[in-house]
Amino acid sequence: MAYSEKVIDHYNEPRNVGSFEKNDEGVGTGLVGAPECGDVMKLQIKVEKDQIVDAKFKTFGCGSAIASSSLATEWVKGKSIDEAMSIQNTEIVEELSLPPVKIHCSVLAEDAIKAAISDYKNRKNSETSEG
Amino acid sequence: MSEEPSHSRCCERCGTELVSCLFCFDCSSLQPLSPSTNYFYALGIPDGFELDLTLLEEQFRQIAGELHPDFYMNSSSAEKKLSGRASTLLNQAYDNLKDSFKRATYLMRLKGKGLEWNERVLPPGFLEEMFSLQEELDAMLEKQDQPGLKRFQDLLDKRRRGLESGLIPLFRMLESVKELEVVLEQLQMKLNAERYLQSLLDRIQVEETT
Amino acid sequence: MTETIIGIDLGTTNSLSASVFEEGPEIIGTAQDACMVPSLLSRTGNGWLVGEEARARLISSPTNSVYSVKRLMGRGLEELEEEIRELPYQVEAAQRKLVKIRLGEESFTPQELSSVILSRIKEKAEKLLERTIEKAVITVPAYFDDAQRQATRDAGKIAGLDVVRIINEPTAAAIAYGLDEKKQGYVAVYDLGGGTFDISILELKGKLFKVVATHGDTRLGGDDIDRVLVTLFTQSLLDQYPNLDLEDPSSRQILRKTAEEVKIALSGSMEVEYILELPEKRIKHRGQLKADELSRQIEPLLKRTFDSCAKALSDAGLKHGDIDEVVLVGGSTLVPAVRKGVESFFGRTPHVAIDPYKVVAIGAAIQGHLLAGGRRDFLLLDVVPLALGIETLGGTFSKVITANTSLPAEESEVFTTHVDQQTSIEINIFQGERELVQDCRSLGRFKLRGIPPMKAGFPLVEVTFRVDSNGLLTVSAYEKRSGTEAQIEVIPSHGLTQMEIDAIMEASFEHAVDDFNQRQLIEFKQTAERVFRGIQMNWKIAEEILDEDQRFSIQKQMEIVKQKMTSEDSQILKAELDALGNLTRPLADSAMGRAVLEELQQQNP
Numbered sequence: 039m040a041y042s043e044k045v046i047d048h049y050n051e052p053r054n055v056g057s058f059e060k061n062d063e064g065v066g067t068g069l070v071g072a073p074e075c076g077d078v079m080k081l082q083i084k085v086e087k088d089q090i091v092d093a094k095f096k097t098f099g100c101g102s103a104i105a106s107s108s109l110a111t112e113w114v115k116g117k118s119i120d121e122a123m124s125i126q127n128t129e130i131v132e133e134l135s136l137p138p139v140k141i142h143c144s145v146l147a148e149d150a151i152k153a154a155i156s157d158y159k160n161r162k163n164s165e166t167s168e169g
Numbered sequence: 170m171s172e173e174p175s176h177s178r179c180c181e182r183c184g185t186e187l188v189s190c191l192f193c194f195d196c197s198s199l200q201p202l203s204p205s206t207n208y209f210y211a212l213g214i215p216d217g218f219e220l221d222l223t224l225l226e227e228q229f230r231q232i233a234g235e236l237h238p239d240f241y242m243n244s245s246s247a248e249k250k251l252s253g254r255a256s257t258l259l260n261q262a263y264d265n266l267k268d269s270f271k272r273a274t275y276l277m278r279l280k281g282k283g284l285e286w287n288e289r290v291l292p293p294g295f296l297e298e299m300f301s302l303q304e305e306l307d308a309m310l311e312k313q314d315q316p317g318l319k320r321f322q323d324l325l326d327k328r329r330r331g332l333e334s335g336l337i338p339l340f341r342m343l344e345s346v347k348e349l350e351v352v353l354e355q356l357q358m359k360l361n362a363e364r365y366l367q368s369l370l371d372r373i374q375v376e377e378t379t
Numbered sequence: 380m381t382e383t384i385i386g387i388d389l390g391t392t393n394s395l396s397a398s399v400f401e402e403g404p405e406i407i408g409t410a411q412d413a414c415m416v417p418s419l420l421s422r423t424g425n426g427w428l429v430g431e432e433a434r435a436r437l438i439s440s441p442t443n444s445v446y447s448v449k450r451l452m453g454r455g456l457e458e459l460e461e462e463i464r465e466l467p468y469q470v471e472a473a474q475r476k477l478v479k480i481r482l483g484e485e486s487f488t489p490q491e492l493s494s495v496i497l498s499r500i501k502e503k504a505e506k507l508l509e510r511t512i513e514k515a516v517i518t519v520p521a522y523f524d525d526a527q528r529q530a531t532r533d534a535g536k537i538a539g540l541d542v543v544r545i546i547n548e549p550t551a552a553a554i555a556y557g558l559d560e561k562k563q564g565y566v567a568v569y570d571l572g573g574g575t576f577d578i579s580i581l582e583l584k585g586k587l588f589k590v591v592a593t594h595g596d597t598r599l600g601g602d603d604i605d606r607v608l609v610t611l612f613t614q615s616l617l618d619q620y621p622n623l624d625l626e627d628p629s630s631r632q633i634l635r636k637t638a639e640e641v642k643i644a645l646s647g648s649m650e651v652e653y654i655l656e657l658p659e660k661r662i663k664h665r666g667q668l669k670a671d672e673l674s675r676q677i678e679p680l681l682k683r684t685f686d687s688c689a690k691a692l693s694d695a696g697l698k699h700g701d702i703d704e705v706v707l708v709g710g711s712t713l714v715p716a717v718r719k720g721v722e723s724f725f726g727r728t729p730h731v732a733i734d735p736y737k738v739v740a741i742g743a744a745i746q747g748h749l750l751a752g753g754r755r756d757f758l759l760l761d762v763v764p765l766a767l768g769i770e771t772l773g774g775t776f777s778k779v780i781t782a783n784t785s786l787p788a789e790e791s792e793v794f795t796t797h798v799d800q801q802t803s804i805e806i807n808i809f810q811g812e813r814e815l816v817q818d819c820r821s822l823g824r825f826k827l828r829g830i831p832p833m834k835a836g837f838p839l840v841e842v843t844f845r846v847d848s849n850g851l852l853t854v855s856a857y858e859k860r861s862g863t864e865a866q867i868e869v870i871p872s873h874g875l876t877q878m879e880i881d882a883i884m885e886a887s888f889e890h891a892v893d894d895f896n897q898r899q900l901i902e903f904k905q906t907a908e909r910v911f912r913g914i915q916m917n918w919k920i921a922e923e924i925l926d927e928d929q930r931f932s933i934q935k936q937m938e939i940v941k942q943k944m945t946s947e948d949s950q951i952l953k954a955e956l957d958a959l960g961n962l963t964r965p966l967a968d969s970a971m972g973r974a975v976l977e978e979l980q981q982q983n984p
Contacts, residue, residue: 045797049773071296073289073361076368078299098303099368101775101814106797135803135826137770138794140777144836230587234758238787238848242543243752253787253847260785 048108049101055108056094058082066158068150072142077103081150083114083122085158090114090122095150103143110147119155176210189213189232191255199236199251208262208275218276218340220266229263269333270363273340277356280343286354291361299365306369322373329366332359381751384514384543385504386551386743389493389531391449391573391600392710394418396500396515397737397744398508399753404555404741408507416499420445420492422482424947429499432901438636441467441628443482447602448496450574451478451489453523453530461598465606467628476821490530494537501538514541516747518739520575521547522595524765524810524820525852543750544849548572549579550590550759551742552708555733557583558745558757564703565591565695569688569721569729570739572709574600576684578691580702589760592695592783594687599680601642601711607676608638608668612655615666623660630657645670646713674716681720688724694783705729708738761786767844767852770807770816772797779844782812786850791843793859800832804840806856806865827856827865899949907940907956914963921966933962 057080058065064085071078077099084092093111097104114122179186180193181200187193190210191200209216212228236259241252265271309317336359343352385407386397395415397406407414421433421444428436437444450462455476463470469481479486497517504512519531528545535542549568557566563583570577577595581588612634613625625634637655644651645668655664692699707729711717721729733741748754762785768778771794780790796804804827811819830838839859846852856865914921914933921930936959943952960967 045772046774049775069296069300071291071299071365073291073364076299076364076366078296078303078365080300096300096304098300100771100777102771102773102797105773105775135805135828136796136798136801137772137805137807138840138842139772139797141793141795141836141839143771144795144797230585233760234586237758237760239750239758240755242750256848257787257789257845260788264784 045102045105045109048112049105052104052108054092054094054111055096057096058084058092058094064158066154066156066161068153068155068157070146070149070153072099072103072146074142075099075140077142077146079103079107079146079150081107081111081147081154083119083151083154083158085119088118088120090117090119097146100140100143102139103146106139106143106147107150110151114151119158122151123155176207176216178210187213189228191259192232192235194235197235199248199255202251202254202258206258206262207279208266211259211262212266214266216276216279218269218273219337220272222267225263225266229259232259269336270360273336273356273360276340277353277360281349281353284350284353286350286357288357289361290354290358291365292358295362295365299369302369306372310372318373322370325366325370325373329363329370332363332366335359381748381753382514383508383510383512384516384744384747384751385512386740386745386747387497387500387515387517388548388551388740388743389449389497389517389519389534390418390739391447391575391602392418393573393736394496394500395737395740396504397740398504399744399748404744404748406737406740407504412507414500414503414507416496416503418446418448418496420448420495422485426900427495429495438629438632441632442469444468445480445482445492447574448480448489448492450598450602451480452493452534453489453527454478467631490534491537493531493534497534497538497540501540512540514543514747514751516544516546516743516750517542518548518551518743519545520570520572520595520597521549521577521579521590521593521764522575522597523547525767525822525850526810526820527597528850544746546743546746546759546761547577547579547590547593547764548739549577549593549706549708550581550588550761551740551746552706552733552738553579553581553583553742554588554745554757554759555738555742556704556706556730557581557588559733560730562704565697565701566704566706567688567691567702567725568706568708569684569712570595570708571684571711571717572600573711574598574602576600576687578684578688580691580695580697586757587760588757589785590762590783591697592691593762593764594691594694596683596687599683601709603680604642604673604677604711604714605635605638607680608641608673609634611668611672611676612637612653612666616655616662616664619664620662623662627659629659633657641668642673642714645673646715670715673714674719677714677716681717685720685724699724699726702727706738707731707735709735761848761850763788763846763850765810766812767808767810767822767846769794769842769854770805770809774816776809776811776814776816776819779842780846784846786846787848789843789845791841794840794842795836796830796833796838796840797835799835801835801838802830802832803828804830804838804856804858806842806854808852808854822852823854825854825856825865827858827863829863830858831861831863833860900947900952903949903952903956904944907944907952907959910940910956910959910963911937914966917966920969924969925966929962929965933959933966936962 060067066083066085068081079095079097081095083090093114095107095111097107178190180196180198182198183193183196185193185195187200189212190206193200212225214220214224214228236252236256238249238253238256241249265275306321309321336356339352339356343349346352383398388395393415395406397404416430417434419430419433419437421428421436421440433444437446445468451459451470456472456478459470459478470478471481471486473479477488479488480492501512515535517531517535519528531545532542549570552568553566566581566583568579575595575597576599579593580591582591616623616625637653641651641653650667650669652667702725705721705725705727712735718729746759762783763780764782766778766782767780768776771777779792780788806827807824808822809816809819810822813819827840841857841859843855844852940955940959943955946952
């Protein structure tokens with residue numbers, strides 16, 4: 039599937055929409071927003087042994103922000119948290135001419151993943167320091 | 170960075186001091202455009218956040234009624250072009266000053282030139298609240314809960330107006346304090362919050378029209 | 380003296396033209412000979428019959444005849460499915476997203492067909508005003524999008540007219556009304572034309588006319604009322620003749636024509652008796668229809684118009700009571716049920732001082748007069764009717780200029796890439812109010828090429844939309860980091876390229892000859908018939924005064940003329956007709972002499 043088709047597919051049928059219980063073990067939650075448009079995105083990861091085993095999101099706002107969160111959750115699954123931290127869009131594209139994206143949409147998903155990972159790490163650290 | 174005094178230019182043709190930098194009403198001539206035209210001066214009104222909307226409207230009508238390209242159809246191509254560009258600018262100035270949040274954004278850009286502040290600042294806990302409001306709205310839209318939506322909309326409108334009136338004291342403060350960045354960040358926070366409220370309101374409106 | 384820029388109301392059913400005279404703005408011509416052409420066309424040989432002359436052929440030659448072309452302007456086949464099913468002529472897909480109308484062996488774009496009507500208007504105006512006309516202001520429904528406006532402009536161009544401005548029909552009506560009455564305040568213009576419905580709310584303050592809100596339905600109009608009537612007639616026919624097939628073009632035309640007549644008749648009376656005559660089926664069916672029945676049947680249609688009115692009011696932030704005047708435009712507003720509905724919706728009696736048929740053309744002429752430099756005492760501040768923007772990745776529509784922005788307008792927004800090393804960006808231009816581009820109208824596309832490879836999110840692509848005071852849109856793209864600028868090649872998705880327009884214009888020069896030939900042919904045929912009648916009436920005299928050879932040559936020549944009447948070349952017919960004229964001159968002289976003598980005798984008994 040061409041990359042642009044894949045994105046449209048993720049818009050029409052976003053994958054991984056939903057949420058985990060915030061306080062469950064291994065869950066990291068990232069909540070980010072884009073004041074340019076008033077978009078708000080919640081992205082959660084579930085981590086087992088430093089591997090992201092599942093991801094869920096909910097985004098209110100621009101269509102392309104929704105598509106990119108859907109793509110990001112697909113991408114992040116199965117990655118180690120270190121790999122996910124260095125998220126980069128190195129997709130091989132068949133066709134190099136694509137419509138553009140709004141600037142804030144292009145970073146929202148990335149910010150959300152980073153926020154979720156850092157939330158996960160914070161919770162883990164506080165657990166270890168408490169216990 | 171030295172700034173050109175925003176409200177004092179004279180007509181290129183007859184030398185009269187201009188009310189609007191776009192047009193001389195004394196000798197009915199289009200004025201050359203400067204690259205950084207002040208919107209307030211374009212409309213010939215005193216600059217500042219608190220403005221007289223009736224005056225804005227009147228000035229716009231007066232100036233638009235002279236500048237418009239329709240009156241320059243048979244003029245030289247240079248004049249034709251100038252009237253088109255000046256009219257575009259006048260429309261932009263009017264659109265940006267008429268709405269208080271756009272006006273605030275414009276003024277902050279003017280006053281904060283060369284300064285830096287956190288442009289993504291939000292009140293503490295605000296994003297969490299917006300997220301849960303969005304979810305609440307989702308549920309109401311799904312149930313087609315019309316009275317609920319109406320209440321929700323009224324509430325958002327009220328908060329928006331609250332933010333709007335909160336801008337006035339901050340702009341007054343901007344005139345008197347040294348630490349401009351602190352005030353600018355406070356202003357920015359209100360403008361950012363407004364956009365989140367607006368995106369909620371937009372969803373209700375889209376629902377109404379479809 | 381300022382040059383003349385005429386105003387043209389290019390309507391779905393009728394087109395007419397007005398101009399500003401010393402006494403004020405008025406339809407060009409006189410009541411008996413007005414610059415008005417029914418928007419009907421029929422193809423004959425290589426020429427066109429236009430307006431009234433084409434009307435009979437809608438029934439006699441439905442597959443070669445066209446009406447309601449306006450409904451097809453600037454639209455694609457996929458949007459027209461419903462319309463096409465109703466139309467007796469054939470509409471087919473052409474290159475890009477264009478449609479063409481097939482008439483016999485040839486096919487034409489809606490632009491070309493509209494241009495034929497515009498040419499006729501231009502010719503007629505030139506004859507009546509006794510001067511050449513080069514420029515015009517043409518009106519379109521407020522809800523026409525950019526592609527539909529462009530199509531109208533192109534039609535003008537093909538007809539040899541410089542369309543100096545496209546203005547909205549309701550706006551034109553408001554100009555005509557506002558300047559006539561010197562009124563101020565909020566005016567609602569309710570325009571129910573042949574094929575479209577528009578509601579516009581204008582603010583008249585000082586010398587400025589400003590459109591504050593506009594709404595409408597491009598698929599709702601008087602034709603829909605006709606359709607309701609056609610359904611009623613069909614039902615009534617089927618009740619009596621259960622196995623009747625009414626799907627053939629000729630029956631459909633007859634039903635449609637009767638519907639139009641009944642609708643007009645019902646404007647003046649409470650009940651109308653109608654006759655449906657289908658000669659091919661040997662049916663003559665009588666029926667009656669009460670105005671109340673029509674009102675009941677069109678109620679759902681009217682409700683749709685009032686939903687639009689409510690939206691326009693809410694967009695303008697106004698209440699029903701804030702409207703100072705309601706102006707009616709369009710022939711369908713003559714239907715009493717429509718008037719009653721409008722009155723109860725707005726809570727005030729609509730203004731009807733200016734003929735709703737003429738008001739739009741008159742408003743356009745006033746605007747033309749202003750553009751020609753004839754007056755400076757008012758100004759129409761036009762707005763962008765529907766938001767303009769581009770497609771962003773994922774098929775979403777990103778607005779750059781919002782609806783109701785005053786013209787001329789310019790807005791920019793900065794975008795970026797979503798994929799690393801992307802060297803080319805697709806700028807797809809759309810117009811609409813929906814969130815997905817698939818629900819908006821595509822206006823054109825171009826590529827910004829040659830961006831140096833960068834990480835995703837790094838390029839800064841500034842996209843600028845400019846709409847000038849004519850409503851013409853230009854879009855440019857500029858990558859700020861590399862300084863790459865777009866090679867703008869806007870290909871209108873539903874429009875004609877300059878090359879296509881040029882080709883049509885070239886062909887239409889040839890057609891102009893054909894059209895002239897066609898009209899002469901009709902004229903000469905009529906002359907021939909007159910001459911034949913004259914010869915027959917005077918044959919007794921011929922036997923008296925002409926010798927056998929002379930009579931034989933006349934009869935022989937009459938046969939030749941009859942033969943040439945079926946040919947398509949007017950000049951050959953003319954030559955043979957002239958020859959006949961020469962042969963019959965002795966007869967004509969003496970017949971005339973005799974006629975003169977007889978007349979003298981009658982006067983002096």
